[in-house]
Amino acid sequence: MMNYETIIGLEVHVELSTESKLFCPCSTRFGDKPNSNCCPVCIGMPGVFSILNKKAVEYAISVGIALDCTIVKSCTFDRKNYFYPDLPKGYQISQKYCPIAKNGRLIIDTKDGSKSIGIHEMHIEEDAGKLIHDSDNNQTLVDYNRSGVPLIEIVSEPDLRCADEAAAFLDKLRMMLIYMGVSDCKMQEGSMRVDINLSVRKTGSREFGTRTEIKNLNSVKAITKAIEGESKRQIDILKAGGVVDKETRRWDDNKNESIRMRTKEEEDDYRYFPDPDIVPIEISDNWIDRLRSSLPEFRDEKIIRYQKEYGISKYDAEVITSSVEMAKLFEDTTKLCDLPKEAANWLMVEGMRLLNENNIDACDICITPERLSKLILMVEQGRVNRIKAKEVFEKSFLENIDPEEYVKNHRLEMISDASVIRLAAMKVLEDNPGAVSDYKNGKKKAFGNLVGQTIKAMDHKADPAIVNAIIKELLE
Numbered sequence: 001m002m003n004y005e006t007i008i009g010l011e012v013h014v015e016l017s018t019e020s021k022l023f024c025p026c027s028t029r030f031g032d033k034p035n036s037n038c039c040p041v042c043i044g045m046p047g048v049f050s051i052l053n054k055k056a057v058e059y060a061i062s063v064g065i066a067l068d069c070t071i072v073k074s075c076t077f078d079r080k081n082y083f084y085p086d087l088p089k090g091y092q093i094s095q096k097y098c099p100i101a102k103n104g105r106l107i108i109d110t111k112d113g114s115k116s117i118g119i120h121e122m123h124i125e126e127d128a129g130k131l132i133h134d135s136d137n138n139q140t141l142v143d144y145n146r147s148g149v150p151l152i153e154i155v156s157e158p159d160l161r162c163a164d165e166a167a168a169f170l171d172k173l174r175m176m177l178i179y180m181g182v183s184d185c186k187m188q189e190g191s192m193r194v195d196i197n198l199s200v201r202k203t204g205s206r207e208f209g210t211r212t213e214i215k216n217l218n219s220v221k222a223i224t225k226a227i228e229g230e231s232k233r234q235i236d237i238l239k240a241g242g243v244v245d246k247e248t249r250r251w252d253d254n255k256n257e258s259i260r261m262r263t264k265e266e267e268d269d270y271r272y273f274p275d276p277d278i279v280p281i282e283i284s285d286n287w288i289d290r291l292r293s294s295l296p297e298f299r300d301e302k303i304i305r306y307q308k309e310y311g312i313s314k315y316d317a318e319v320i321t322s323s324v325e326m327a328k329l330f331e332d333t334t335k336l337c338d339l340p341k342e343a344a345n346w347l348m349v350e351g352m353r354l355l356n357e358n359n360i361d362a363c364d365i366c367i368t369p370e371r372l373s374k375l376i377l378m379v380e381q382g383r384v385n386r387i388k389a390k391e392v393f394e395k396s397f398l399e400n401i402d403p404e405e406y407v408k409n410h411r412l413e414m415i416s417d418a419s420v421i422r423l424a425a426m427k428v429l430e431d432n433p434g435a436v437s438d439y440k441n442g443k444k445k446a447f448g449n450l451v452g453q454t455i456k457a458m459d460h461k462a463d464p465a466i467v468n469a470i471i472k473e474l475l476e
Contacts, residue, residue, distance in 0.1 A: 003203040004238070006231045007211070008160035008196065009120075012173060014152050014183045015127060015191040016059045021148035022126045023050035023093070028150075030189050034132075034143040042126075042148030044089030050277055056150035057100070057281060059182040060124050062291045063152060064101030066176055066298075067119050073283045075100045077124075077275040085142050086129035094153075096272045099123035100281070106156075106176075108168040117169055118157030127151050130190075146190070158197065158208070163227040167220050170194065175299050179324055187218045194223055199244070200234045209234070210244040214251055214258055226251040230258045302327060310340035319348050323362035326351070332369035333376070342376045350393050358398065366400035367393075375403040387460040388412045416463045418470065421454070424462070425470045428453045439475055447471065 021028055024041035041048045064071050078096040104119035129147040133140050154173065160166050174185045174192060185192040199211035214230060217223045229251070234244050249258040297305070299321045306317035321327045330347055334340045355362060375396060379389045384407050392412065395401045407413055428450055429436055435453075438446035454467050 004200045004231075004235045005203045005205075006161055006227070007158045007199045007201065007208055008162075008166055008227060009158040009198075009211075010154075010156045010160065010166060010169065011195040011197065012154040012156075012170070013127075013193045013195070014154065014177060014185065016056050016150040016152060017181065017183050018053055018055045018059070018150055020053060022053050022056055022124070022150035023148060026148065030191070032145060034141070035145060037145045038147070042088075043144050050093070050275075052278060052281070053150060056124065058291060059150075059180075060100050060122065060152050061283065061288065062180060062295065063154075063177065063182060064104065064122055065288065065292050066180065066295060067101070067104035067106055067122065067154070069101035069104030069119055069122060071101055071283060071288055072098060073285075074098070074280050075283070076280045077278040078272050079275050080125075081271045082269075084128070085140070086131050086144075086147070088129065088144060088147060092126060092128065093275055093278070094125035095123035097274070098280075100283075106169060106172060108165065108172050110165055110168060115159075115165070117159045117165075120155045120157050122152055122154045125151050125153060158199075163224040166196075166227055167224055170220055170223065175322075179296050179298050181296075181324075187220075190218060193218050196223065196226055196230070198227060198230050198234070200231055200238065209238075210246050212244065212246065212258070213248045215248060215261070217251060222251055222253060225253070225256065226258060229256060233258065299327075310334065310344070312341060312344045316344050316348055319352065320344060325362040325365060329365065329367070329369055329372065333372045336369055336373035337376050339376055339380065342380070343372065346372065346376065346393060350390060351397060354394060354397050366398055367396045368400060371396050371400065371403055378403060378407065382414055382416075382463060383407070384412055384414055385460060385464070412461065414461060414463050416466060418466055421458065421462050421466050422470050422474075424457050425450075425454045425467065425474055428457055429471075429474055436475065447475070450475075 015028070018028060020026060021042055024039050026039050026042055027037045029037065041050060061071055075095060075098040077093050079091040080094045080096065081091040083090055099121040100123060102119075102121040104122070105116045106119060107114055107116055109115075127146050127149040129142055129144040131140050131142055156169065160169060177183045177185050177192075183191055187193070194217045196214040196217065197211050198214065199209035201207065201209040212230060212234070214226050217226055230249070237244055245263070247263050248261045250261050251257075252259050302321045303314065303317040306312055306320065307314055312320075320330050326347060330340075330343055333343045337343065351365070354360075355365075372393075375389060375392055378384045379386060384392065388407075392403050392406050395406055396403055432450060432453060435446045435449050439450070450471050451464070451467055454471060455462050455464060
């Protein structure tokens with residue numbers, strides 16, 4: 001049977017987290033009332049003039065530096081002409097001939113080790129509006145709030161060979177952009193969208209096959225399924241003696257297949273020409289150096305440092321650094337209590353559980369470093385036991401209540417009064433003669449059972465060390 005190889009390149013569209021749009025002062029805020037963040041500039045009224053957003057340019061330069069790209073020191077904008085309801089001007093302002101960055105790379109981890117994925121180019125462009133299809137009323141509505149929001153488009157080389165590599169590339173890129181603060185990369189909100197360019201060829205061949213483009217995927221799961229499904233579709237065509245058409249397709253999750261949209265456009269179809277209203281961007285070495293020096297510590301660097309500096313495992317470091325907010329909470333808490341392993345354990349076990357159970361993002365965590373460190377120290381000092389501390393942690397994590405106040409108001413302090421514990425222990429021994437007899441007959445496990453019963457009888461607030469000592473004294 002003939003073997004085939006899949007060739008994949010990605011075009012990643014990322015909305016930048018600027019407060020205003022690329023060429024006007026309208027808000028970029030997501031979720032506002034439709035068509036409430038619009039002005040004559042972003043809806044393409046005649047006679048308007050575009051003013052470039054400097055912050056968007058700085059974000060783009062920073063991403064180019066992080067991707068090890070060459071920054072183009074004099075770059076221009078061009079008009080990409082096509083007609084669609086969500087493009088009010090009839091053209092999109094982009095960078096066809098002189099993108100802001102090119103020739104970079106991103107290192108990903110694969111099952112066979114590290115792999116360098118080339119970055120062909122990265123350019124700045126404005127986003128289009130959004131179409132809302134109302135099938136009940138058989139109409140399509142247009143929301144122009146997104147029109148003019150600044151984007152960067154990151155175009156990879158065709159270096160990816162499977163869905164797993166594509167997922168690793170996107171996960172690494174997404175985490176890098178989030179750590180930089182240039183985008184929230186919320187795929188469910190459309191701030192990160194992916195086009196897949198895919199072809200197949202016989203294994204060992206050096207020539208590329210005919211590629212198709214699958215547009216506007218907004219989840220890693222959909223991207224993985226689209227790559228696997230489209231690869232199989234093309235291989236089946238070639239095995240049957242057919243020819244793959246160069247076309248644009250979309251992925252249908254319900255049908256689990258790619259659907260043809262149109263034949264693939266060529267560059268001439270867009271009639272690119274330089275935008276006459278926007279002057280070239282001149283980027284100095286000093287500007288590049290300043291932005292390079294402001295890059296954050298990225299996740300891979302944190303993982304290595306956490307193992308060396310805090311003595312936690314690689315796995316723990318990977319979980320904690322899976323979000324910027326969790327990593328910052330861990331570091332700030334550790335600075336206050338100087339107990340990194342305890343901080344890591346609380347966040348990894350109870351913190352991750354609460355995030356999953358409540359279906360919330362790490363950015364919505366309520367607990368502050370001060371309150372988490374306070375809870376950790378209360379446990380270490382024996383003021384509250386771990387079982388009750390979990391209850392306190394949950395309230396603090398979700399509602400940011402003060403641990404000390406909660407413990408005091410709900411009477412959760414550890415009980416260390418030996419006389420009180422002795423009374424409870426005597427009652428447990430009286431109610432469990434069988435366990436007492438088992439212990440005296442050499443069954444040491446019975447001792448642990450009696451200790452557990454006593455602690456439970458005291459609502460898990462008794463000091464375990466004192467309970468152990470009193471039970472032992474009473475039994476002997």
